[in-house]
Amino acid sequence: MNQESPRRSAAWFGRKGKDGFIYRAWMKKMGLPSHAFDGRPVIGICNTWSELTPCNSHFRELAEHVKRGVYEAGGFPVEFPVMSLGETLMKPTAMLFRNLASMDVEESIRANPLDGVVLLCGCDKTTPSLVMGAASVNLPTIVVSGGPMLTGRHRGKSISTSDVWRMSEANRAGQLDDMELTLAEAGMCRSDGHCAVMGTASTMACMVEALGLSLPGNAAIPAPDAARKVLAHHSGSAIVRMVEEDRKVSDILTREAFENAIMVNAAVGGSTNFVLHLLAIAGRVGIDLNLEDMDTFSAKVPLLANLQPSGTYFMEDLYYAGGLPVVMKELLPLLHKDVITVNGKTISENYDQEVCFNRDIIAPLDKPFNTLSGVVVLKGNLCEQGAVIKPSAASAALMRHTGKAVVFEDIDHMKQRIDDPDLDVDETSVLVLKNVGPKGYPGMPEVGNMGMPAKLLAKGVTDMVRISDGRMSGTGFGTVVLHVSPEAADGGTLGIVQDGDLISLDVYERKLHLHLSDEEIAQRKAQRAPAPVHATRGYVQLYQNHVEQAHLGADLDFLKGCSGSTVTRDSH
Template sequence: MGTRSAEWYGGAGRNSYIHRAWMRRGLPAHAFDGRPHIAIANTASDLTPCNSHLDEVAEHVKRGVWEAGGVPLNLPVVSLGETQVRPTAMLWRNMAAMAAEELLRANPVDGVVLLGGCDKTIPALLMAAASVDLPAIVVPGGPMLTGHFRGVPLGCGTDVWKLSEEVRAGTLTEAEFMRSESSMIRSRGHCNTMGTASTMGLLAEVLGMTLPGVAGTPAADSRLLEAAHASGSLAVEMVAEDRRPSAVMTRGSFLNAVVALAALGGSTNAVVHLLAIAGRLGVELTQDDFDRTGSGVPLLVDLLPAGRFLMDDLHRAGGLHAVLREVRDLLDPEAITVTGRPLVDWLGAARIHDPEVIRPRETPLLESAGIAVLYGDLAPGGAVIKPAAASPHLLRHRGPAVVFDSVEDFHARIDDPDLDVTPDSVLVLRGCGPRGYPGMPEVANMPLPAKLLAQGVRDMVRVCDGRMSGTAYGTVVLHVAPEAAAGGPLGLVRDGDMIVLDVDARRLDVEVPAEEWAAREPSPAMTKAFAAPSRGWERLYVETVGQANTGADLGFLTGSSGHPVPRDSH
């Protein structure tokens, strides 16, 4: 099979001369003899601190590519630092995916190694790889090592929320809180909790898109560099065998990811990311699949935010494969990996080395975990909740709404001592969906009112059309669709309306007479706060973004357009 890059470099004409000559800055002549050219889609950036080590990882990928007879080419792509960019990294996930897709299509490359870590980088790269459908393999950047404060392990993200709430409640001084800052991030790598970055790194492997056994390897572990080398070599083999993302990421692969998401206690953000990746491939996957396939799966991993341990504990306890081996009977046996072999073929040697961190199937943390999908008056398009992160006594609840028309409105009033709120109230935050904010920020896990924190209250029912950090916890209903900015009923709720949550029945309703409901108009304060960009990416995003229940991708980006060789204008 001729390589795609040969369309640029083959022959003696003027155009191929130009393509070769401008690349002859250290490359030998035999680099253009038809051997595979492998792009390294690299999200390393000093402004994406969790990915700052990926340049070193890329060097080891290069060694593997050269060793296998390929030509490695570093390709910096859009990088999104979850802790840095405002208003929210999710605003640019689709842009990062589109840019990476177009760069892969436009350049003389035959395959790609995808280097990501921080929350949006792996989803964006997988979306791009799915749309261009060149042979592709992921090397996840891996989690950081565990830091400690006051002799206690710190879960980055989760313990930020916990410690900040202690300050608000008056049980931790501000000085002590500031002292914890230098302990929180101990090493290179992404969050060490089962947040979105850890979840998507692990699910990339369950989807079949990594070298088996690499996901979850800590960023500071030398074995990650060994795996990067092997991934570079495998990328060359994948080009030779024409093994593409569309052959690897099938419906069975996505259902395997849903099973794994439940067993791992993974982030709710995985729902919008998996839906978006599937949408790029044309794979049939709906929000309801997360409930049908995942809700009865046992929770086996005892990690923050739903549990006690952290990602390097999971790695030493047996890692992803030990978890998957416990639920092997629930996995699609035909779903393959980038090696060409089924995922389940790699699980035979896996063992649980610490049953406190990874529970055996017969003694799970929860019999049924996963994501519950709710419907009802307030969520005709669905909403999601993560029962494992919720308070059991609140999974069936009825209480009066306390409504906030924007994030700014929430911050302005939540700690007002005169706010009419009780522990039974339901906090409703709207205008935070894909279109409304824009970008669907991680604000659904609203901080509780200061006066209730002082009374010892640590959880309340919260409802929002935005997202929740994968490192967060609480009884939070999120991804409400349609969002308020798309005309969803959340925009009609008023203070005092009785909200009824029944997770067992999969319902989210409001008790308002039908005649009154029909006569209501959206809140003017809410509509005034909706995003109304006049230009640039934000305008394109607001005008074309889909709802959370379909993955919040842009309508014109769904589906795969392949990798035809562009016309040569030289």
């Protein structure tokens, strides 16, 4: 045993006397030999496997391939579980628990004898929560995403989770019966992996690769493909080298890396949820990133990836076309090329030799798939601190629009009214949903892309301007204004909008305006009742008391900044 080991884990396993005896003896009960504790890097495999998170249900096997790579490089792998956030099943919303999971990750890493960490994540919130937690500790860290599922099939056609919205509306309109829906759901999710489109999970996988936190190619390899296991193996070896070279999270997550991620997100048509998660991660490492940066650095980037929901194809197709590496090669003239990544190479070194195999799926920078891309940040008296819209998923005819508000006070009110035949609404109306923000719901659910009123579905209306302080699934689409800040429950102007008020949206001018005088707005705010308190104990109360607004990333205020890897007390 190397008593002089510089490893962080040596504070546990390199000790003499009873302390080292205790630490090593309990580990040896798992059949570990003495040379496992000779000063080699101890690598934590942070696993979000759970049968309640179907997207991550293959992570037990994936972890074994990470271990092979760790052993091969001379490391000592130890797998541990953390809270897993299943987007498909958790109520009231997985977003409510993102910050809680990040705390679990942070404290699990800090409290244990780890020199480096591999993050196994896939489903929407598992990626940002794990990165937020690991970034707060600042050890060498690498991300292995679970990968997208194979493209769904139904009656000879490709389908995906984006089709849920279309099929649901068709069912409500009487154009698709329940039996057909049942048949479609049986063919939609036909393999391991997360959503097959550029939804939030795939957006997060692209985000970590663009940030430099994963090996090249991580974002798009399908979950069932053997190449995903190979990448996990190589990632296990890479984390050992990161420990040996002392390459920490803070060395990778620079301001330039965040700017790169924003540009890549625009080029792939990533989810609006990207905004919240990137801002939260930046807050953990002390990078000065703001909402306006999301617009500034994406404005000059066209849409290159022809992927649903903004385009036609699927993540599986993106992989066959060359994956995210090809997209990043196309963007090299715009990116910060010298940013370092987990493998010690720069962005340019990693991607400058990539080749595209299908230009229908990945367009060149000079002939983009769509000139509209990224996230547009709106400002105005209806969203003093900002709101966002994804123009590539919106209807061109509605990008500049004025209409009368049809207001839903909360999600239950919306469900009660939306199909009422007497609802005073037409296709020019603006649907407004309040109290679905971080505090108001609480947790900020994916309900912003409200379904069309039944009476308009019957007329064939497929899109309207919709505004809320909530979020939208990355698989969703439409002319949907999201993340209005401040939210209704935190005193925002959204909370005083009434039926019939005129609202103007101008995406080109970055404006969202409520046609009321400042005096009228102030008077309505003064007369408004206080927001309800949803919890009086436990984490939800903590969340409501400390969650920040959407324009800041909706993290808890006391989690800002990197707290480091030092353990404050020694119990032995």
